[in-house]
Amino acid sequence: MHVLKVDDLTTHYYLGNRPVRAVENVSFTIDKQETLGVAGESGCGKTTTAYSIMRILPANGEIIHGSVRLDGEELTTKTEEEMRQLRWRSASIVFQYAMNAFNPVLRIGEQIVEVMMEKFEVTKEEAVNVVAGLFDEVGLEPSRLRDYPHEFSGGMLQRAIIAQALSCDPKLIIADEPVTALDVIVQNKILDLLRSLQKKYDLGVLFITHDLSVVAENCESTAIMYAGNIVEKGSTSDVFKRRLHPYTHKLVGAFPSITGPKKRLEFIPGTPPNLLNPPPGCKFHPRCPFAEDICKTSEPEYLEINPGHFAKCHFAGQLELEG
């Protein structure tokens, strides 16, 4: 059974009466020990997808339809109280800015212990012991439980957040740009840590980032989002090496690399569409070099082109996208 199964998820934000189509018809699954990387540019709906799964959307956001099954349980129909019980215990989320995730006037240890005591019937002492063990596991001195957030460096805070995410023994961790604010060396240390803990605790990880290089090195599977849709999804090597969607092709071509010949980098003319008023047909057609008449009028379906490799393009499989 999949740890997470998302089907046809559609989430809109309302500006007055006008809907912003932030996420539309998104489907994917995550298994135990699998890391799915969701990549795309700002505003493509990757964070909204995460927030919809955890049901922590802002007040003007609403799940219009679709289903989210976490370990077999349907989440979209749960009451707020039931969701509150589930968060941290079944799924936890690691945010981008560790600095903002902790309360600056409380000791870090206390904040993690507080969550555990809320979710489980444990004494404070027991909780402190568990957290001390977790600190050790993420490479922090257990004595630093008594520190305040400002006494930690960025990398240490990110480790503390991971300890907190693990404290209630979840099955799924959603990591929303977990290393974006960190320097590369620290970044890799945190990613290695996340991976080893994932294996140890049998976790599914939904990894959200804008950086394709990080996805290439850390995720088994990859989903590329554009303007609220998943436009391509498959194993990471399929998505990077046997690209089906022109957007994926252009985006991968836009990333500089320190290896290989120095070729001219691609860019995509224009800007992503305004989701209050998306273009008809394929949402990528105004920026797509391969667009034909059909792309302007009819929205392509999200189809399995090769086993396990999906794409949302009228010409998927017919275009020559080398790489």
Next chain:
Amino acid sequence: MSITKNILEVDELQKWFPVRSGVFSLFGEKRFVKAVDKVTFSIEEGDSLCIVGESGCGKTTLARTILRLIEPTGGKALFRGQDITNMNREELQQMRLRMQLIFQNPFEVLDPRLPVRTLVGEALAIHNLVEDEDELEKRVLSVLEDVRLVPAEDFARRYTHELSGGQLQRVCIARSLILRPHLVIADEPVSMLDASIRTEVMNLMEDLKNEYGLTYIFITHDLAQARYIGNQIIVMYLGRIAEMGPMEEVIQNPVHPYTKALVSNVPIPDPDEERHRIMLPGETPTPIDLPPGCRFQPRCQEYGEGCQREEPELREVAPGHFVSCWR
């Protein structure tokens, strides 16, 4: 090496910020954050120099000290042979017309209450560099066309909220270029932009370099990006230059153990690439209490005898390729 070829020469430039911590510091020794510590380099006319390093290594402080937005505490910086560090206010103002800074976050530097026309033209007006309104308008429109914000008349009327991130950064570039500078220092100019737009701005800056005859200093934390925009590179660690030289040579054959670690950790957008990462123990120490000898020595994989004794000076290992390491 002839002096005339170098547009900028930085000689043992230094910026130490004093730290005050508690009452006892009144009696004790004064302590400093050594943000920039005896940095020496030069840049030739027409080059693109990238200064890379992790957060806190002093790359931004270095740029600001060169422009004297922050007063240096030692050393010299010569712009076309003239010492910036002892210029008076007027000379400094004249010099800054030739030396412009582009900031990281275009969303923050532009006043949302002013139209693009004013944002781009205000420096010309302030410095009285135009005869009348007509000339100002002409210069603004022409520079907007140069940064490919066309139709220029349309963009000149707009306000910042009507522009995308990439367009805003191009307004910032236009604001600098309208003064016809010779040296442009760009502090992470594209790191706030999305990947698909980033290259467009990078390519534009490359084209403008030729059209305007510019010399660039780019400050970035991203080595992969540096490789695409620069031909020279300086790698900084804790306020000092660890390694500098021609871009490809330094990235393909790094000599300093810190550069080696940094290069090995840059993610590559290719899932099949085999990586051998060099993991550095610990974290970067604060630039207040520096370790004895080489400041990288506590984390160095190639640590050996002598490293604790003295700070290494830059030495040339190949033509134009300098390293500060005892090994």
